[in-house]
Amino acid sequence: MNAAVIVFPGINRERDMARTLELVSGREPAMVWHAETALPAGTDLVVVPGGFSYGDYLRCGAIAARAPVMDAVRAFAGNGGLVLGVCNGFQILCEAGLLPGVLMRNAQLKFICKDVYLKVERSGTAFTRGYNAGQVIRVPVAHGEGNFVADADTIARIEGEGRVVFRYCAPDGALSPAWNVNGSTNAIAGIVSEAGNVLGMMPHPENHVEAAMGRTDGRGLFAGLFEHLGQAA
């Protein structure tokens, strides 16, 4: 796994992400500054981490999405390269046009920092092959703007194409408004691109990867990616 973690001013989760990538793959990822115009040669996974790029000015992720490095990320994704965006990274990928929709202010207007339960809707993606479809995982969220919104046609399309891979749910996997932490349309927590090679999600799987963190539910995502890339190589 030759991962590249994109670093924007104001990002604060890049080291958690780098640590997890190294833990799972045994290889330190490249940290790529936003002003770069190319990704390191041989990159096979791009990760856009969480944080508050540009202080969330204008709209969350809006300015980062127009940074020089994003043209390289767009080209990489266009060639089928795997791109993972977490939290602010999800917001950035939406603003960059790599994923549909937008993340709006949480419905209850509060910043939410706690563990949530996610239902894994699909296991047949490079990102979720480490899980079984229908499995429930527990991972943290930490965001003020995670309320996924898109027009009705877009929602119908991504649902119809099976592109919703994570949904907020109850501990037993049941869907109900009480467990939809931020009011997202259809409790959507994570979606993939049309080609399936770009994943954006609000929760932080990188923060539940070893026993010392209390849980390891997030590890399957990275272990699955590692396995996928090992087989592709």
Next chain:
Amino acid sequence: MKARVTVTLKTGILDPQGKAIEGALKSLGVAGVASVRQGKVFDIEIADGDRAGAETRLKDAAEKLLANTVIENYRIEISG
């Protein structure tokens, strides 16, 4: 040349911030407030060029950055 770009949420897009402001206005006793929608205003000075050129560039700015057209509309006004 001075210009103003106003960005507003599209109809039908939920605006929790506007709702909170609406609630606050009501609790302050400001009478007759039926609803509030929050938007953004950008005052932009165009260094040179003609009016038509400025309009094209401002449209470019709005489409590329100032508005997210998934959820927002924008309006451009140019004054002298």
